[in-house]
Amino acid sequence: MSTRRDAVENRAALLTAARAVLNRDPDASLEAIAAEAGLSRRSVYGHFPTRDDLLREVTALGAARITAALVGTADDDPVVELALIAARLWSEVDSIQVMAVFAVRGSLRGNIAEALAPLRAMVLFAVDRGQTAGSIRTDIDAHRLARLVEDSLLSVFDESTRSTLSTADGHRLVMLNVLGTLGLDWRSAAALIDSTKALQ
Numbered sequence: 001m002s003t004r005r006d007a008v009e010n011r012a013a014l015l016t017a018a019r020a021v022l023n024r025d026p027d028a029s030l031e032a033i034a035a036e037a038g039l040s041r042r043s044v045y046g047h048f049p050t051r052d053d054l055l056r057e058v059t060a061l062g063a064a065r066i067t068a069a070l071v072g073t074a075d076d077d078p079v080v081e082l083a084l085i086a087a088r089l090w091s092e093v094d095s096i097q098v099m100a101v102f103a104v105r106g107s108l109r110g111n112i113a114e115a116l117a118p119l120r121a122m123v124l125f126a127v128d129r130g131q132t133a134g135s136i137r138t139d140i141d142a143h144r145l146a147r148l149v150e151d152s153l154l155s156v157f158d159e160s161t162r163s164t165l166s167t168a169d170g171h172r173l174v175m176l177n178v179l180g181t182l183g184l185d186w187r188s189a190a191a192l193i194d195s196t197k198a199l200q
Contacts, residue, residue: 011047013037018058030054063115065092070122078130079182079192083199085122086153086178090171093157116150123149130182137183145181152177175199 017037021028030051034044048054069088075081124146130136137145156174159165165173172193179189193199 007047010037010039010043013039014044014047014054015057015061018054022055022058059112059115066116066119068092070119073122075198077135078126078133079135079179079184080196080198081126082123082130082149082178082182083175083193083196085119085126086174087171087199089119089153090156090167090174093160093167093170120146120150127182139183148181149178152181 014033014037018033021033021036025032030044030048031041033054034041037044044054048057066089069092070085073081073084073088075084124142127136127146127149128142131138131142131145140148153174156165156170156177159173160170175193176186176189179192180186184192
């Protein structure tokens with residue numbers, strides 16, 4: 001029983017270490033992750049035979065956090081909804097940052113694309129509603145604009161691995177980036193954020 005508990009705790013420690021290490025260095029080795037977890041390299045292979053196996057598990061956990069973050073983001077105003085989605089995802093940055101980085105430049109794009117499907121559906125639906133209402137730019141096709149919105153989200157997560165970005169700065173930046181993609185100028189985007197309680 002104790003051995004089983006140790007195995008569960010070691011696996012959890014490896015996943016926590018993987019998030020922390022890969023957030024700092026997306027190219028980090030299994031050895032670096034094992035060292036962060038206080039475990040031997042051999043113990044890593046007992047749980048994850050390859051680095052990609054570990055990344056797939058981290059991605060699956062990130063997907064679960066994304067799904068949880070999306071709960072309660074619906075809003076009558078699709079522009080506010082899209083900014084709220086961005087803000088909620090930023091609030092989970094520690095859990096999904098690695099996933100975002102590998103979506104941009106990793107080898108697991110296929111796995112991540114599947115994990116992001118619910119997010120993509122929500123973004124597309126909101127973009128379509130906003131274009132129909134005239135509150136979101138219509139010079140770009142809804143499907144393409146939805147992909148650009150997703151890219152603007154991921155780019156902020158990726159930026160947070162390259163430079164120091166405080167929680168508050170990241171929260172605001174991710175919304176400004178999305179709102180700019182939707183066609184709002186920077187003053188209008190800032191005013192919307194400042195005047196909308198749900199976005200604070």
